[in-house]
Amino acid sequence: MYLNVAEIESAITSLHGMYPEATEIITPPHTTHEGRTTRLLRVGARQADEVPGILLLGGMHAREWVPPDALISLAADLLEAHGSATGLGYGSSSFTAAQVSHVVENLNLFVLPCVNPDGRAWSQTTSAMWRKNRRPAPAGSTGPSCVGVDLNRNFDFLWDHTTKFAPDADVHTSDHPCDPQVYRGPAAASEPETRNVVxxxxxxxxxxxxxxxxxxxPVILHNWGSDQNQSTTPTDNFRNPDLDAVRGRPNDGIGEFMPETDLKIAVELAERMNNAVRAVRQVDYGVEAAYGLYATSGTSDDYAYSRHVTNPATTKVFGYTIECGEAFQPVFSEAEEVMREVSAALLALALSAPEVTDGLEERADAGGARPAGPDRVAR
Ligand SMILES: [Zn+2]
Structure with missing residues (x-):
């Protein structure tokens, strides 16, 4: 059976109770429209500021029932294996005891399994195909679809699609509060759930x-989702207002800038995740830049990676979206298979992310391939 919101919370509490040395409960400050608190479980034997971290999000879209269960399951598996000094196997994707221990001792996984608890509760009790959060409908709007914001269109990245994209860019978001799927919200990061991720x-x-x-x-997506990637023209990027009338069109010679080394890192790590998925039961999710699915604005993955460009004082965060499985609410035996795929992918990422990222960055520095200084940042 899928976990409900209360069961997700009690799983966090009990995992911390069982493994106090290797976990910490962290409570982001913003309560949801219905008054819920979300918590995240940090899994790692070292403190949050001691080792690199990976933020894992689930449950942003209410009807997608598998991801929160997958993240709780991964945390439980990892802690149990670490506690008993054993390895982990998901189908033919296997990890040795030494690898499990390496992840827990040298990395932190910040597991936020249920970003949108109001939405999950609504989906699991009332309206199974609900996607948004439960922001009350604006004054004067009536009808059930006027409730809620699509959290994955609410982040502060090219949020205002009506001014930031070409009119014909077909960006999948909406400024209509009654859009049942992709309403972006009244302002960037207007929603408490979004602000908890930030x-x-x-x-x-x-x-x-x-x-x-x-x-x-299913698919594994890396940055960017706003336009096709390009690594040749640093000034063609999300901060450049000259592109506002043309952004988001395919094959027009204008794309979102991503330094070559970053793109290599993004793809390499995505492929490692995909290889781990495939080893579970020979399902190939595939790897794409997020724009390959459709143009988006205000998504979590692009927001995460854009932060260091907008504010060079922040850490560079590579953003991914894993679209797992083939159904929102498969029968639970199938959900368990998908959970294994997600767990294998995330563990493969945890094992290789620091080494691959640092290795490729160092190689670029040594080769002088990475443009230095202000040229990397747009006007
Ligand atoms: Zn989704």
Whole structure:
């Protein structure tokens, strides 16, 4: 059976109770529209500021029932294996006891399994296909679909699509509060659930990677989602107002800038996740830049990676979205298979992210391939 919101909370409490040395409960400050508090479980034997971290998000979209369960399951598996000094296996994707221990001792996983608890409760009790949060409908708007904001269109990254994208860019978001799926909200980061994710990144500068787990395509997406990637013209980027009338069109010679080394890192880590997924039961999710699915604005993955460009004092965070499985609410035996795929992917990422990222960055520095200084940042 899928976990409900109360069961997710009690799982966090009990995992911390069982493994106090290897976990910490962190409570982001913003309560939801219905008054719920969300908590995250930091899994790692070292303190939050001692080692690099990966932020794992689930449950942003209410009807996607598998990701929160997958993240709780991964945390439980990892802590149990570490506690008993054993390895972990998901189908043919296996991790040795030494690898499990390496992850827990040298990394922090910040597990925020249920970003949108109001939405999950609504989906599990009342309206199974609900996607948004439960922000009350604005005055004068009536009808059930006028409730709620799509949290994954609410982040402060090219949020105002009506001014930031070409009119024909087909960016999948909406400024209509009654849009049943993709209403972006009244302002960027207007929602408490969004602000809890932002707070987690702000408060934990050692977080260098973020994976937002969704369902269901399946596919593993890396930055960017706003336009096609390009690594040749640094000034063609999300901060450049000259692109506002043309941003988001395919194959027009204008794309979102991503330094070559970053793109290599983004793809390499995504492929390692995909290889781990495939080893579970031979399902190939595939790897794409997020724009390949469709143009987006205000998403968590692009927001995470944009932060260091907007504010060079913040840590660079590579952003991923895993779209797991093939159904929002598969029968639970299938959900368990998908949970294994997600767990294998995230463990593979945890094992290789620091080494791959640092290795490719050092190689770029040594080769002088990485443009230095202000040229990297847009006007
Ligand atoms: Zn989703």
């Amino acid at each position: 707070w987690t990144l702000d408060s934990h500068p050692r977080i260098r990677w973020m994976v937002d787990v969704h369902s269901a395509v």
